Amino acid sequence: MPHRQTPAWHLFVPKLITVLREGYSLGHLRADVIAGLTVAIVALPLAMALAIASGATPDKGLITSVIAGFLISALGGSRFQIGGPTGAFVVVVFNVIARHGYDGLVLATLMAGLLLTAAGLLRLGTFVKYIPEPVVTGFTTGIAIIIFSSQIKDLFGLHMAQVPAEFIAKWEAFWAARDTFSIASAGIAFAALALIVVLRRTAPKMPAFLIAVVAASLAAWAFALPVDTIGSRFGGIPHSLPMPQMPAIGMARLVELLPSALTIAFLAGVESLLSAVVADGMTGRRHRSNCELVAQGIANIGSALFGGLPATGAIARTATNIRTGARSPIAGMLHAGFVLAFMMFLAPLANFIPLASLAAVLVIVAWNMSEIDKLRHLLHAPLEERLILLVTLGLTVLVDLTLAIEIGVVMAAMAFMHRMSQSVAVTLGVSAIEEEIDDFAEPLPPHDQRLALPDGVEVFQLRGPLFFGAASRLGEVLDRAGPIPPVFILRMREVPLIDATGVGALESFVSRCTARGTRIIVSGIQDQPLTILTHMGLAARLIFADNFESAKALAVPDGPLPLGAA
Known part of the structure; x- marks a missing residue:
């Protein structure tokens, strides 16, 4: 009996609907509440730290976690995806804000949301999966290096009028400002860093990021340490969400921001599908890639309208969601609700958070993104794949992320064609591009x-x-x-x-x-x-x-x- 073709609309059914069709019990809700609260605790310091590293204010990260996080979970094609700001966007967002202002970022995010939605509806999610691993590892490691570099100022409390965007110029500026080194900031940063590392090794289930940030805040307040805090630099964070607002749109502005929107859309698509694949590997479930892209697009549109940042699936937070027993997308929706509750009731406490402690959080994020084990593993791959990895990494750090990905993919395609030319009597037998299947599909008959x-x-x-x-x-x-x-x-x-x-x-x-x-x-x-x-x-x-x-x-x-x- 031939395999029955999946109806087109099945590929866009959110996993939330699938879960509710299967039956959702009080026990499932209890597990989702625990998972959602745990992820929210992890997301709170991360969202603020990533927003600051991106050149925005900390409340922008929280807004993104609330709006985009809710929409990604409610409409997405993965049962366990947690959405919000991620390290992959830090470099791009920082550059867009520096060149076009925050208003330019909002419009670019809105455009990226439309592009992602269109990509999902055109079923391009399948093709995003085929980006070679050396390219993915190269640019994620490159981003990790850039994120680490961007935190040197707050790690050591350097006083600088402006931090250059270029990698080499940035380190030259750090060296020039070395005389402004602050013992208090460095002490807070490295104490928080040590606490995170110790907690992760001895008590991995504890929210290490939040504990380190709270401890650093208490220490800075109790000893009246002369360190920059969220309150001193940004004036605190608001206790409610802003009203949605459309950005100013003009043809010249759209053309100017199109390259940035394409980069944001590409990164959001790749990162979200990688996160969904990780979730599939941990749970044995299957995500719907095109449904996920549509959800990512709608979430970025929503984030832009509320004045947030670009959003995508967050691999580490998604893994935390799974490990703490999440049963459905409702856990991700609850995570957004808990972050909103923090903004509403505990916002004044954020004024005391030292920026040095958030820099320590981002150092850990950068280390995790670098994927040292995978990098070391790929360095034993064939010569051409090692070259692809190193070229992508180098271009990401020294030139431009978009150019790095483009050249990496082209090099991978050329390397593959070269290997194919050396193969003898190659017969595919099946299509290299597989059609998607989903929960409604029937298994293939035995051969x-x-x-x-x-x-x-x-x-x-x-x-x-x-x-x-x-x-x-x-x-x-x-x-x-x-x-x-x-x-x-x-x-x-x-x-x-x-x-x-x-x-x-x-x-x-x-x-x-x-x-x-x-x-x-x-x-x-x-x-x-x-x-x-x-x-x-x-x-x-x-x-x-x-x-x-x-x-x-x-x-x-x-x-x-x-x-x-x-």
């Missing part, structure tokens, strides 16, 4: 290869190059396979090559299997994929067979299987 399989054994055949454009197929394998089997045969004879993103997808697949006690047999692997898997350390976690028949003979669920045996 002939499933005949005569031993009990407790599942099989999946990969065809064509496992590169950045096709690696996402592996994420669907376990979802379509039904109950997780004791043994999984992965047929790879028709995979002529694999790249770093393909290895990353395969490693994620292997980790999900082994975490559930499933052993993986790879049959018929070719030389290039075997060399790359060995070089990047994944081959040792797999069992290899010369062909499918040999793999079936090895596939005894309870029998000993030597890892890494070719």
Whole structure:
């Protein structure tokens, strides 16, 4: 029986509707309240810190968490996505405000929201998934370096009239202002930094960011330390949301801000879908990418109308949401409500928060964004992918984020075409671009290869190059396979090559299997994929067979299987 095509409108049904259709109980609500409150506690200092780092006032970050956070959860295609301001936007927002003013940022955010909505309706969400991993890692690491650099002034309490936007000029200015170093600011910053690190290691469930900020505020107040605070620099934060307001729109202004709007839309799309993929990997669920893009677009429009910042899915806050037991998008909606409650009832307390403590928070954010383990892993990838990574990172830090992504993607496409030209007798057998499926889709019928399989054994055949454009197929394998089997045969004879993103997808697949006690047999692997898997350390976690028949003979669920045996 052929696979039934999913109706087009199913791809845009918010996950909130899916959850309510499945049934939502009081127990689910209780879990969502706890998760929403926990995420709000994490989001409070982050939202203010990210807004300040972006060149805006701290209340703009809180407004974004409330408006955009609510809309992303209510309308999005992920059950667990938490939206708000993120580190990915710091560089872009800072530059837009510096060049076009805050009004320019509001209009650019509004335009980006319209672009994201259009991209979702045109079903372009699938293509965003195919950005190569070296490009993603390169620009996120580059952004992390820039965020860290932007915090040096507040970390050490330097007195500077203006901080240059360019990376080299910024560090030259820091060195020139070294005589204005403040012991009080540095002491607050590094004490907060140490407290965050200690709490994360000894009590990971505690809200380390909030505890560090509160402790720093109490210390600064109790000892009357001469440090800049939110109150002294920004005059505090308002205790309510502003009324929505349309920005001034003119054709010349739209043309001037279009490049910035395209950059914001691109980053929001990539970051939100990466966050949704992380949530899928943690929960085993499936998100709707195009529905998510539409929600991101509406959320950015809403944030712009209320005078907020660009928003997207926040990976760390989404992971926190999942770990604290969230059951549905209602947790994200409640998170927005709790942040609003803080603005309404506790806003005056924010006046005492030292900016040095928020700088410490952003240092941790920058460290997490740098993904050192992934960076180190990719440095063992083939030469051309290492070059893509380093070029993207360098251009992000020294030139321009948009240019870095464009050149990185072009280099990845050229590297792939070069690898393809060296492959012999390459036959795809399936389309490199897969159609989306959703909760309403039915599983595919079994193929002939499933005949005569031993009990407790599942099989999946990969065809064509496992590169950045096709690696996402592996994420669907376990979802379509039904109950997780004791043994999984992965047929790879028709995979002529694999790249770093393909290895990353395969490693994620292997980790999900082994975490559930499933052993993986790879049959018929070719030389290039075997060399790359060995070089990047994944081959040792797999069992290899010369062909499918040999793999079936090895596939005894309870029998000993030597890892890494070719």
